[in-house]
Amino acid sequence: MTARLIDGKAFAADLRVRIAREVAALEKRGITPGLAAVLVGDNPASQVYVRSKGRMTQEVGMNSFEHRLSADTPQADLLALIGRLNADSAVNGILVQLPLPRQMDESAVINAIDPAKDVDGFHIQNVGRLATGQKAMVPCTPLGCLMLLRDQMGDLSGKSALVIGRSNIVGKPMAQLLLRDSATVTIAHSRTANLPDLCRQADIIVAAVGQPCFVQGDWIKPGATVIDVGINRAGDRLIGDVDFDTARHVAGAITPVPGGVGPMTIACLLANTLTATARANGLPDPEGLTP
Structure with missing residues (x-):
């Protein structure tokens, strides 16, 4: 048996087309969603990621606002910027690219964002709402x-x-989302005892442990669906947290790395921005874009 490949790149492309249609419908009402990205410092990976977000934001018809601050920016200045974005009616979504420089308190920065504009879903209010089954902004990757x-x-x-x-x-948010869909959920990690045995009982495995090829093919229940969130660099290649070469012969379906979960993250950021815009204007949530 060879697993079906779950093509996250194609799914994300289709999702962006759906989002663009919804944005066009909003524009007929005189509403244009706006996403503001804040980058502090000159981390190369973060710079690439923010550029990609900005490009795709514009491609679906949204306004993109980009703010770049130097690595030595005082935290007070960043908080002041967030305050201005919170008050700006043209901005429906705010993301502060992580990681932040050492002099900044990530929790304080994240929790300064208006929860209704927190399209990353990291604000403590959104975390609590998700955990208690209430309407929340949900982290993009889960x-x-x-x-x-x-x-x-x-x-x-x-x-x-x-x-x-x-x-x-x-x-943690992945487990909450699966519980919402009435799955029976176990949370494990790298120190979990008898982890291979737990894997062999699971219909669904979501691997997000941050260790390359951690989950072995003989751990997987035949026919299970495997979602590999890991992105690890091995020389000039990217590999996941699952040993793809062995897992693909046991699983029923599996995400590749790259091309699986990765493309979904920015697409879901745009989906969250669209959802935030609808809520800010008293409109129903866009169909199929929220849990």
């Missing part, structure tokens, strides 16, 4: 994973799901 899982499997109710990784950005 939202993308959920969309891929629903597309592959349909109803997730009653499925056994194992999330490997306990980060605030992926692992």
Whole structure:
């Protein structure tokens, strides 16, 4: 058996087309969504990522606002900028690119963002709302994973799901989203005892542990759906947290790295910006773009 490849790149492209249609419909009402990205410092990977976000924001018809600050910017200046963006009606979504320079408190910066404009879904209010089943802005990568899982499997109710990784950005919100879809969820991590045995019981594995080729093919239940969130550099290649070469012969469906989960993150950022815009204008959430 060879697993079906879950083409996140194609799914994300289709998602952006849907978002562009929704943006065009909003423009007929005189509403143009706006996404503001703030980059502090000169991290090369962050610069590339922010440029990609800006380009794709414009491609779907949204306004893109980019703010670049030097690495030695005082935290007070960044907070002042966030305050201005919070008050700007043309800005519906705000993201502050992480990581931040050492002199800054990431939690303080994230929690300074208006929760309604927190399109990364990291604000403590959005974290709490998600955990308690309320309407929230949802972190982009887990939202993308959920969309891929629903597309592959349909109803997730009653499925056994194992999330490997306990980060605030992926692992924890992923578990909450799966619970919302009535999956039976286990959270594991690199120190979990008998992890291979837990994997062999799971219909769904979401690997976000940050270790290359951590999940082995013989850990996987035959026919399971495997979502590999990991992005690890090995020489001139990118590899995931799952040993793809062995896993693809056991799993029923699997995301490749690259081309799986990665492209979904920016697409879901745009989806969150669209959702934030609809909510700010008293309109229903766009269909299919929220949990």
